[in-house]
Amino acid sequence: MKQMEVTIMGQSYLLGCPEGGEAALSAAVAHVDREMSAIRDAGKVKARERIAVLAALNLAYQLVEAPAAGPASASAPTPELDTLVRRLDEALGHDGQLL
Numbered sequence: 001m002k003q004m005e006v007t008i009m010g011q012s013y014l015l016g017c018p019e020g021g022e023a024a025l026s027a028a029v030a031h032v033d034r035e036m037s038a039i040r041d042a043g044k045v046k047a048r049e050r051i052a053v054l055a056a057l058n059l060a061y062q063l064v065e066a067p068a069a070g071p072a073s074a075s076a077p078t079p080e081l082d083t084l085v086r087r088l089d090e091a092l093g094h095d096g097q098l099l
Contacts, residue, residue: 001016001017001018001019002016002017002018002019002022003015003016003017004017004022004025004026006025006026006029007029007033008029008032008033008036009033009036009037009040009048009051011048015029031059032055032059035055035058035059036051036052036055039051039054039055039058
């Protein structure tokens with residue numbers, strides 16, 4: 001397994017990467033960096049850990065919400081997921097909405 005140094009929101013991380021997976025990992029890092037930077041730049045959330053959690057939730061929601069590409073893909077959003085997102089938004093209060 002190869003190691004790659006990446007930067008997310010100005011902080012460096014050393015990540016393991018399977019041979020041939022460098023492009024996919026770079027794309028994933030860029031996506032996470034954009035999501036975290038957008039949350040930070042909105043100015044409502046300051047703590048890096050909270051930004052990371054919000055970004056992870058946003059990205060996971062996007063994956064679930066994406067149209068099904070085939071039988072092995074994630075299922076469509078459920079009412080339970082919508083309820084969970086609403087509850088998370090309420091818990092976050094003025095720190096920033098999940099979506």
